Amino acid sequence: xxxxxxxxxxxxxxxxDIWAEDARRMVDLGLTWVRIGEFAWSRLEPxxxxxxxxxxxxxxDVLTGAGLRIVMxxxxxxxxxxxxxxxxxxxxxxxxxxxRGFGSRRHYCFSHAGYRAxxxxxxxxxxxxxxxxxxxxxxxxxxxxxxxxxxxxxxxxRAFRDWLRHRYQTPEALNAAWSNVFWSMxxxxxxxxxxxxxxxxxxxxxxxxxxRRFASEEVQRWNRDQIAAIRAHSDAPISHNYMxxxxxxxxxxxxxxxxxxxxxxxxxxFLLDRVPDGDKTAYLRQGDPDFQAFHxxxxxxxxxxxAGGGDARWWVMEQQPGPVNWAPWNPAxxxxxxxxxxxxxxxxxxxxxxxxxxxxxxxxxxxxxAGLLRPDSQPARGFVEAxxxxxxxxxxxxxxxxxxxxxxxFDYVSQWAWEVQPxxxxxxxxxxxxxxxxxxxxxxxxxxxxPPDTAxxxxxxMTLVPGLLTLTDPLRGGIAAADGMVVTGPRTDLKTDQIxxxxxxxxxxxxxxxxSVMEESLPPQGARPLAKGGAIxxxxxxIDSPEDSGEMTTDGTPTLFRRGNRxxxxxxxxxxxxxxxxxxxxxxxxxxxxxxxxxxxxxxxGAERFVFNYAAEPRTYEGQTVPAAGVLRLSLPS
Numbered sequence: 001x002x003x004x005x006x007x008x009x010x011x012x013x014x015x016x017d018i019w020a021e022d023a024r025r026m027v028d029l030g031l032t033w034v035r036i037g038e039f040a041w042s043r044l045e046p047x048x049x050x051x052x053x054x055x056x057x058x059x060x061d062v063l064t065g066a067g068l069r070i071v072m073x074x075x076x077x078x079x080x081x082x083x084x085x086x087x088x089x090x091x092x093x094x095x096x097x098x099x100r101g102f103g104s105r106r107h108y109c110f111s112h113a114g115y116r117a118x119x120x121x122x123x124x125x126x127x128x129x130x131x132x133x134x135x136x137x138x139x140x141x142x143x144x145x146x147x148x149x150x151x152x153x154x155x156x157x158r159a160f161r162d163w164l165r166h167r168y169q170t171p172e173a174l175n176a177a178w179s180n181v182f183w184s185m186x187x188x189x190x191x192x193x194x195x196x197x198x199x200x201x202x203x204x205x206x207x208x209x210x211x212r213r214f215a216s217e218e219v220q221r222w223n224r225d226q227i228a229a230i231r232a233h234s235d236a237p238i239s240h241n242y243m244x245x246x247x248x249x250x251x252x253x254x255x256x257x258x259x260x261x262x263x264x265x266x267x268x269x270f271l272l273d274r275v276p277d278g279d280k281t282a283y284l285r286q287g288d289p290d291f292q293a294f295h296x297x298x299x300x301x302x303x304x305x306x307a308g309g310g311d312a313r314w315w316v317m318e319q320q321p322g323p324v325n326w327a328p329w330n331p332a333x334x335x336x337x338x339x340x341x342x343x344x345x346x347x348x349x350x351x352x353x354x355x356x357x358x359x360x361x362x363x364x365x366x367x368x369x370a371g372l373l374r375p376d377s378q379p380a381r382g383f384v385e386a387x388x389x390x391x392x393x394x395x396x397x398x399x400x401x402x403x404x405x406x407x408x409x410f411d412y413v414s415q416w417a418w419e420v421q422p423x424x425x426x427x428x429x430x431x432x433x434x435x436x437x438x439x440x441x442x443x444x445x446x447x448x449x450x451p452p453d454t455a456x457x458x459x460x461x462m463t464l465v466p467g468l469l470t471l472t473d474p475l476r477g478g479i480a481a482a483d484g485m486v487v488t489g490p491r492t493d494l495k496t497d498q499i500x501x502x503x504x505x506x507x508x509x510x511x512x513x514x515x516s517v518m519e520e521s522l523p524p525q526g527a528r529p530l531a532k533g534g535a536i537x538x539x540x541x542x543i544d545s546p547e548d549s550g551e552m553t554t555d556g557t558p559t560l561f562r563r564g565n566r567x568x569x570x571x572x573x574x575x576x577x578x579x580x581x582x583x584x585x586x587x588x589x590x591x592x593x594x595x596x597x598x599x600x601x602x603x604x605x606g607a608e609r610f611v612f613n614y615a616a617e618p619r620t621y622e623g624q625t626v627p628a629a630g631v632l633r634l635s636l637p638s
Contacts, residue, residue: 001311003346003393005386006033006071006354007372008318011059012043013361018377019059022358023066029372029383030390033354034063035317038073038141039105041122042080053129060133069135071239071317071354072126074226076119077141078105083115090115092151095197100148104365105141109151110218111159116225124229131234138317139226139240142264143219149248150215152195161190163214178206205420212416216249220257227257241317242302244295245274247430250412252451255302263299264318264356267292267341269327276431278438282598282616285334286629289601289614290438292341296348297449298410300401305451311401316345318356321382322370330368336629338385340612343392343631347603347610349401355386396633400606404446405591407463408437411452414469418491424521424538432467432490432572439578440464443586444594444602457482461589466569467491471508479566480510485589487582488512489569490539494519507541511566518542527574528553534577541570551581565589600626609634 007026011019026034036059045051063070084090084102091099092109100107108115123139143149168174171187180186185204187193196203196211227238237259242251244266255261267287271280275288283289296314303312321338323330342353360371360380372383410433418429440447448460455474457463462485465471471479471493479486493507494516507514519541522528527537531552536559547568549558559571560581573581586593594602599615611632613619619626626632 001351002398003350004032004352005029005342005390005393006031006035006352007358008035008354008356009063009358010039010361011036011062012040012055014359016055016058019062020066023063023068026068026358027066029387030394032069033071033135033352034068034358035071035073035138035354036060036063037126038075038138039078041075041078041083044075044126045080045122048082048086051125056130060130064133070130070133071136071138072130072134073138074119074123074126074140074230076108076122076139076226079108079115079119083118086118087112087114089153089155091153092148093153093156094147095150095152097152097198104146106146106148109153109155110149110215110222111151111153111155113155116222119222120225120229123226124232127230127233131230131236134234134236136236136260137230137234137238138262139223139230139238139258142241142243142246143223143254144246144248145243147248149219150212152197156215156218157195159218160195160211160214161193163217164193164210165190167210178204178210180204205417208420209413209417212248212420213413216253216412216416219249220254223254224257237313239315239317242299244270244291245430247412247415251299251302252305252412255299256305257307259307260313260315260351261299261303261306262315262317263295265292265295265316265341265345266318266320266324266327267337268320268331268333269324272328276428276434279598283614285331286337286614286616287333287341289599289612290434290441292344293348293441293601293603294434294437294449296345296350297447300349301410301449301451312349313351314349315352315354316342316350317354319345319353320370321355321357321372321386322380323368324370325366325368332381334616334629335381336385336627338382339389340614340629340631342386342389343610344603344612346393346399347605347608347612349399349605353389355382397607399608402604402606403459404448404604405461406440406445406586407448407450407457407460408433408440409450409452409454409463409465409468409475411468413452414467417469417495418467422521423519424523426524427521427538429467435572435575435578436464436466436582439575439582440586441601442579442596443583444596445586445591446602446604454478457484457486460484461591462487462586465489465492468493470496476510482565485565485567485585486511487567487569487585490541490572491519492568494541507568509566509568512547512561512563512568513545514547514561514568515544516541516570517544528555528557528571530554530559530573530577532577533580535574536571536577537574538572540572543568543570551577596621604636607636607638609636 239260303314362375527535547561551560613626
């Protein structure tokens with residue numbers, strides 16, 4: 001598959017007499033794609049029922065006439081002010097009961113049926129008008145950005161009660177499923193069930209987790225309405241642009257309805273407020289060496305669930321080209337990083353990388369957000385590096401994806417469950433998965449991420465299943481049948497919505513005999529040193545088992561249990577322990593590892609090895625120098 005480049009453009013922001021010149025410069029730069037339309041509702045429908053399509057018609061003519069392919073975004077992330085007059089109750093409500101008002105974006109509640117219908121209607125009008133002229137679609141923009149998935153509005157309350165009726169059928173079944181006998185929380189009717197906020201102390205965790213499942217399904221329902229409206233008029237593939245570490249809805253479920261998964265990659269914007277731990281000082285101008293890669297692999301997995309079939313199609317819809325405006329602090333990337341980030345996406349299988357945005361806006365909320373062009377239309381530094389990537393793509397062979405030797409299973413429901421009952425103040429499911437992913441990458445390994453209902457682990461020499469709330473039946477079967485090594489834990493298969501009332505108590509891992517008799521969470525100062533080096537922190541399971549224990553704390557508590565190629569890790573290892581334990585297991589599983597220096601990372605494709613240097617100084621890899629913020633491409637033996 002040919003790799004392509006693009007940008008995000010807002011013709012409504014600029015004088016019409018410069019559109020043609022912008023389009024020409026995009027093509028000259030080597031861009032193929034341009035995304036438009038996703039914030040333009042007030043210009044498309046200035047007043048209710050009165051449309052102005054002329055300017056967008058002309059923009060489409062100009063851009064396609066220059067040879068560009070269009071991604072058309074539906075504008076539902078920014079409903080115009082008059083929409084609030086039509087639907088005064090459409091706003092989301094936060095956990096404290098406060099409306100989230102007009103004046104920026106994403107000011108709607110997913111459960112508002114009236115606005116959902118209006119948004120789908122607009123998507124259908126756009127598809128009817130442009131369906132044969134655009135090459136791809138994007139629904140809405142960045143679901144979950146600004147903490148906008150979970151809403152405690154009256155509309156959400158009514159929709160949640162309907163969801164409960166459908167799921168449980170009777171109040172008695174709901175009471176049993178939630179164990180509402182505890183604290184006399186039993187209900188006589190579904191209309192008695194309120195939303196799980198503003199309670200005196202911790203609400204019932206089963207209630208909260210049900211509400212989180214409902215909130216995720218509301219996003220999918222919302223998105224499906226727009227998909228249906230588009231598909232009534234257009235055969236072009238449909239996508240949505242996900243974000244980094246936005247975990248409030250199930251991306252696998254949403255991705256199953258669309259042909260392409262895309263995400264918005266802002267390595268430096270994410271570094272200071274979304275990356276767990278890590279050396280933020282050393283990578284202040286580069287971004288974390290593993291955070292982008294994790295999301296590339298995650299959204300490739302989301303794409304594999306998609307409606308298109310065949311190869312997973314995924315893009316970076318927005319790639320950072322310079323300083324952003326929205327992080328706690330916004331330094332400029334080191335020279336070379338825009339090129340490195342782009343090639344890293346391609347090495348992980350991206351079909352397209354598009355930079356946000358074409359020209360820096362000299363007004364409103366994103367004035368300080370860099371574009372490929374400055375506000376005066378002169379090239380910014382990112383433009384120069386984009387040109388370099390375009391030239392390299394023209395001469396480079398296509399990147400051929402290949403299955404990695406290692407997989408990691410990731411589950412959104414488990415993230416919600418540990419948020420509902422973390423048990424330790426710093427316990428974070430994403431952080432656990434990311435710690436282990438980072439350790440694998442530091443050993444020079446390429447990693448695939450898999451959804452929690454994966455039924456086969458065929459071809460993987462080692463699969464990690466950390467922190468999964470409950471093993472799904474397909475995954476349980478996949479573990480039982482796997483030829484490769486499977487590493488579960490910590491905190492895997494310990495409960496459903498509640499701790500299983502059975503003996504032995506979990507984790508119930510195929511191939512292992514384990515009973516967890518007690519679990520404890522550990523404060524930062526309470527980490528338990530391991531006899532072989534490193535420590536267990538945050539979480540420790542006390543397991544009763546006849547299995548071999550290859551790891552113990554210095555006080556004699558077993559922390560790793562195994563039988564053959566089935567391994568359970570009963571605690572959360574620190575960086576030293578994780579790297580040592582996974583290194584030994586990988587070697588035993590027949591996986592070639594490379595102990596990489598800080599900042600250096602590898603991604604293998606079918607024919608090439610990409611070596612990325614996130615460090616601010618040159619690094620050496622197998623006798624070759626990799627410049628600071630540089631990329632080295634090596635041929636792999638066939």
